[in-house]
Amino acid sequence: MTLRRTLARFIALPLLLSAGLLQAQDAKPLQVEKAVARATVGKQANGAAYLQIANKGADDVLLSASSPVAAKVEIHTMAMEGDVMKMRALPQVELKAGQKLDMKPGSGVHLMLMGLKKPLAVGDKFALTLVFRKAGKLEATVEVADPGMPTKKNDGGDMHHHHHHD
Numbered sequence: 001m002t003l004r005r006t007l008a009r010f011i012a013l014p015l016l017l018s019a020g021l022l023q024a025q026d027a028k029p030l031q032v033e034k035a036v037a038r039a040t041v042g043k044q045a046n047g048a049a050y051l052q053i054a055n056k057g058a059d060d061v062l063l064s065a066s067s068p069v070a071a072k073v074e075i076h077t078m079a080m081e082g083d084v085m086k087m088r089a090l091p092q093v094e095l096k097a098g099q100k101l102d103m104k105p106g107s108g109v110h111l112m113l114m115g116l117k118k119p120l121a122v123g124d125k126f127a128l129t130l131v132f133r134k135a136g137k138l139e140a141t142v143e144v145a146d147p148g149m150p151t152k153k154n155d156g157g158d159m160h161h162h163h164h165h166d
């Protein structure tokens with residue numbers, strides 16, 4: 001191996017790494033395949049977003065999320081308590097190697113957009129930053145869809161209007 005080639009390799013590697021961080025959405029191992037938020041109604045303070053994240057790499061953990069459209073983004077799940085469906089915040093969500101996290105409405109897990117800065121209207125797009133333990137930051141673009149999307153019956157969507165968050 002020539003000295004020049006060796007040097008080139010040492011220089012190229014950090015460049016590739018930083019390019020990878022800048023283009024996190026296109027890079028493996030974690031890919032956001034779908035990101036949809038529910039349009040809000042009236043002066044609704046909180047919104048909900050649903051993502052599909054495919055993990056094509058090693059086991060990882062979703063630690064947090066944030067967005068410029070909300071004061072705070074929480075990871076939520078829904079569960080029956082007696083005969084009442086309740087939401088609670090999760091500290092994190094595991095995403096095993098090869099797993100696809102599918103937050104489709106009704107599945108329970110969703111991202112709660114707490115303290116919306118303005119209403120979310122159908123067709124709007126906004127940025128969402130996800131933070132994973134290993135993969136680091138992942139930028140996603142969320143599209144706002146009809147509030148009735150897509151399975152209005154069983155998704156507990158009304159919970160978002162009546163449930164209280166502290």
Ligand SMILES: [Cu+2]
Pocket residue numbers: 048076077087110111112
């Ligand atoms: Cu919620």
